[in-house]
Amino acid sequence: MSYSVKLNGITKKYKMHRQNSDKLKDIILPGGYGEDFYAIRDLTFEAGKGDVVGIIGVNGSGKSTFSNLVANITPPTSGEIDVKGDVSLIAVSAGLNKELTGRENIELKLLMMGYKKNKIEEMKPDIIEFADIGKFIDMPVKKYSSGMKSRLGFSISISVDPDVLIVDEALSVGDKTFADKCLVKMNEFKERGKTIFFVSHSNGQMKKFCNKALWLEHGTIREYGPMKEVMPHYEAFIKEYKSWSKEEKRRFREEGTKKQEGLATAESASSEEKEKRKKSWILF
Numbered sequence: 590m591s592y593s594v595k596l597n598g599i600t601k602k603y604k605m606h607r608q609n610s611d612k613l614k615d616i617i618l619p620g621g622y623g624e625d626f627y628a629i630r631d632l633t634f635e636a637g638k639g640d641v642v643g644i645i646g647v648n649g650s651g652k653s654t655f656s657n658l659v660a661n662i663t664p665p666t667s668g669e670i671d672v673k674g675d676v677s678l679i680a681v682s683a684g685l686n687k688e689l690t691g692r693e694n695i696e697l698k699l700l701m702m703g704y705k706k707n708k709i710e711e712m713k714p715d716i717i718e719f720a721d722i723g724k725f726i727d728m729p730v731k732k733y734s735s736g737m738k739s740r741l742g743f744s745i746s747i748s749v750d751p752d753v754l755i756v757d758e759a760l761s762v763g764d765k766t767f768a769d770k771c772l773v774k775m776n777e778f779k780e781r782g783k784t785i786f787f788v789s790h791s792n793g794q795m796k797k798f799c800n801k802a803l804w805l806e807h808g809t810i811r812e813y814g815p816m817k818e819v820m821p822h823y824e825a826f827i828k829e830y831k832s833w834s835k836e837e838k839r840r841f842r843e844e845g846t847k848k849q850e851g852l853a854t855a856e857s858a859s860s861e862e863k864e865k866r867k868k869s870w871i872l873f
């Protein structure tokens with residue numbers, strides 16, 4: 590299958606610093622300082638043109654890290670990412686300069702993307718109209734509510750007509766009318782065969798909009814496949830998770846943290862096991 594986004598053995602590792610002095614030690618000591626923490630671990634994945642992939646998982650499972658990796662905002666620690674075409678990330682305040690006004694942010698973002706001054710002037714009215722934030726467009730972004738930031742961010746991102754669009758929670762902070770307007774726009778993108786990644790805490794929105802689901806757990810893929818198949822499994826898991834005692838939830842989190850701190854499984858998995866895991870996700 591031809592892909593539009595491909596991740597091959599992607600790992601994103603952070604150093605855990607408990608205090609500021611640890612950060613300093615990390616900079617000056619040869620080999621760094623602090624325990625490793627794997628936000629994403631050895632992840633292999635493909636999505637094709639026209640795929641709308643809902644990224645699901647409990648808090649801290651790696652959804653935003655995944656989005657930032659695909660959007661090329663965070664570089665991976667290891668592995669390769671191949672994205673065909675332009676990618677645009679819509680997340681609350683992603684890429685907005687807080688000191689500049691909304692209007693200035695539009696100009697800056699478009700200039701950075703290589704648009705000429707007269708083209709920017711041509712694009713601006715539509716962006717401002719879609720954002721629909723009234724006089725706030727001429728106020729610094731630091732005065733915006735998170736809903737306004739997401740409106741502006743969404744409007745700019747779709748105006749540049751990306752091949753891959755990532756919408757990270759941006760619709761959950763705005764009002765319903767605006768969210769619906771964005772969904773209409775995203776449907777247009779879908780029909781034109783673009784690839785969309787969608788992170789939302791609303792399973793309803795996910796089911797309505799996505800054809801595939803990527804379920805992340807402790808920085809790895811728990812399931813990837815058709816939304817109709819994966820979502821019922823995820824919902825059953827969430828139901829069970831909610832019924833667990835505090836102690837059981839703590840054990841689940843600890844187990845995951847151990848894996849993410851590199852104390853268990855993935856690193857020690859045999860190459861054969863790793864190969865098997867890779868193949869199973871490439872099937873979709």
Ligand SMILES: Nc1ncnc2c1ncn2[C@@H]1O[C@H](COP(=O)(O)OP(=O)(O)OP(=O)(O)O)[C@@H](O)[C@H]1O
Pocket residue numbers: 603604626627628646647648649650651652653654655
């Ligand atoms: N810059 C960073 N430094 C250290 N750890 C980080 C950093 N960014 C993310 N992490 C850790 O990586 C893990 C995954 O974070 P991420 O934000 O991707 O999860 P998420 O699934 O988007 O969570 P949520 O649903 O709460 O937004 C978390 O445990 C988080 O604490």
